Amino acid sequence: MGLESFFQPSSVAVIGASREPGKLGYEILRNIIEAGFRGGLYPVNPKADEILGLKCYRSVKDVPFEVELAVVVVPARFVPLVMSDCAEKGVRAAVVISGGFSEIGPAGEELERQMLEIARRAGIRIIGPNCQGVISTSAGLCASWPLVRVRGHISVISQSGTIGAALGCWAAHEQIGIDKLVALGNKCDVDEIELLEYLAKDPRTKVIALYMEGVRDGRRFLEVASATAQEKPLVVLKGGRTTKGAEAVLSHTRSIAGSDAIFDLAFRRAGAIRVFDVEEMYDVCKGFASLTSPAGPNVVIVTSSGGSGILATDACEELGLNVIELPANVRHSLKEKLPPECVLRNPLDLTGSATSAMYDEAIAVISSSKEVHSIIAIIGDPMPGIAEVMAKHFHGGKTLVVVMLGGGDVELEERAKLQKMGIPIYSSPIRAARALAALTRYAEMRAERMGQNLKPQPPTNRRLGE
């Protein structure tokens, strides 16, 4: 059976639903309601008649309608019984949030084995146990916490609930949104490999974020990661890179963190994009989810802030992007259209007297050049009207990366407008360069694989300063 029942279920039972705010059994039920789930929703709790306005059932077997997905929040010792009920009821998939399984030692291992055996016999697929649940925004399903419901094109597989949740929260806050999120937990059944295969083919997912601590079958992981990265960008954050980090991994998810050098090689081989920080992961995924793919490494930086332009230049250079000299015809046109104080080189410094109209002129001219593949536009001052200008050029064919900083209240207003239009904004030149470098590297790698003749850069995962 596939994984569709986790992400597009027609009906959901929350087994262990609670009347008490603050308890997971309450928060999850409420999040499913608030995320706008439209299918059947059935709280199960033998001691309640009604929770959050929904009729409550003693057992999932008592639900008089079909139940496709069960979200399980009862204590571990009851879970095998609950799984038997699910089997009887014909449930197709279960997200087991409860902890107290293999992660706590032999007694929990036995419970996990029992639960899995019952599920396997009945053909029930399991995510978890000991996990932070599943989100599928397009289905209005938030069987997790906190509430995340803004739709987007990033899908997340995470061995850590919090790291997934952080990506979901940031993406919601900036109106970038996510599509699917799976917290793996003990992955007694569904694991990152099966999810990668699924998401690689999932039309709603443009980019996959994977937080991992270890893998059981390295060879298979490399195989599937390679196949996935050929379909769409795969952004990987790996915990346990250091000796003490690896020790912590062992006690967190009983995974073997493995040699970081080997993982690094594997990621390179697979064509995955390695990141080293949760925010970097978000920045890069945001770029893949929203930006036009760059047709090559040549970038022009347009800025109202000389200093920020310099920092962007340093970062682009170090990350393997090509801060080209302005082509002569571009220079010539810019000279005609811009005031004399502008510094007509790359970075193109519109200076402190920059206006939105000047950005408009400048980007129009630069975009018309075939030698330019991407533009980093740094708005380093209060710049009323800049959102409209950026929106005008955002879908113009070139990759346009917007950076805003130091603009006070005007910046907040323009940011809000851009976010509403789905245009991503970066808060520093470096973060923008990092995202653009990842997109460029990925585009080049794909082009190379398809035998196209872009200037190929080595598909390294370079970090700033290396």
Next chain:
Amino acid sequence: MGLESFFQPSSVAVIGASREPGKLGYEILRNIIEAGFRGGLYPVNPKADEILGLKCYRSVKDVPFEVELAVVVVPARFVPLVMSDCAEKGVRAAVVISGGFSEIGPAGEELERQMLEIARRAGIRIIGPNCQGVISTSAGLCASWPLVRVRGHISVISQSGTIGAALGCWAAHEQIGIDKLVALGNKCDVDEIELLEYLAKDPRTKVIALYMEGVRDGRRFLEVASATAQEKPLVVLKGGRTTKGAEAVLSHTRSIAGSDAIFDLAFRRAGAIRVFDVEEMYDVCKGFASLTSPAGPNVVIVTSSGGSGILATDACEELGLNVIELPANVRHSLKEKLPPECVLRNPLDLTGSATSAMYDEAIAVISSSKEVHSIIAIIGDPMPGIAEVMAKHFHGGKTLVVVMLGGGDVELEERAKLQKMGIPIYSSPIRAARALAALTRYAEMRAERMGQNLKPQPPTNRRLGE
């Protein structure tokens, strides 16, 4: 004459004040008013009687009261004349915002020379020209843009207006605040060296952020930076590290970016803390401005999120912090006080069932150990009441660094409470570790200089992954 007239002037004239919103002469006057400046404030504009409710004067000479500081926004060609008026009037200091001086070539150089000569004769000190102004929050003075008025203990010297403004805006947004900010511009008179000397002795300044692109006198810079770093932390971001970045520096401020290796060595020698990103600069300054100085490198990580704890461990290890084994007595006490699902090691994983009360117990126990110097508390879930708990331990003697992520709306509420209390929050484990590593390195360097016997770490400026 010293620099006090820039930062605590009794009266200010805005020469070139404008009635038109959007024009610098309007925005700056408005920002001075809105930042709460309480001294005399005199707009000067020959074509207006009143601006923003203030009586307007034809010339600074017509102001019938003393004028200590002039903020000059008129076109460059009028500035020498304006400076003569200021000299006649007995003005003590001038912030020249106007561009069109040495940065544009020989004609501008001549204007700059004239202006400076007049000022020198009259004993007027100049910041600028071609700069984004000066902020001194304790004086309610925002002779710059955008409006920044939240008071704090970070002072900023920046060769880029935007980079200074970004720090000011972020610090305001998080209630961390800044004290003084100077955008250097062409630094025809006051430069970073004199400002470092001033801020080193300034009791309101706890930490100095310096964005620089080059220096005129490297030897003198090293001397003053060393002396400054002995007084208080000096955090340096240097633009123009790469070849193309250095070219951009030349056209931005006509500075020679110089060999990055030599700068790096100089920063190390001086004991300055080098950062590589505007946000990193902010994170580190925020730490110095608000956190207790760590008494040594031993850190314990307390977390509700296993994955975040692992990322923090990796980052701490790589940055030279010491993720110690939990001392036996600490482990023992924790075992008594925490539920059995908690993982009693470092990182201390309170697991998904963590509550604010559990953080309270855990931090109380850990704080009591002499072997622990600092605590990173990662709140990776919605955690009502956590602000009070963090506040309770924040001033308890150990360095306590708070990280919040993945907590949804509850996180936003608790963040707001913590910010109101002046307790800094970091958005990712890595950003927190970076700040803590800088604080630890600085404390160790100072201890070493004072001949104390802390475990000395080499005062390197290591980056993640090096």
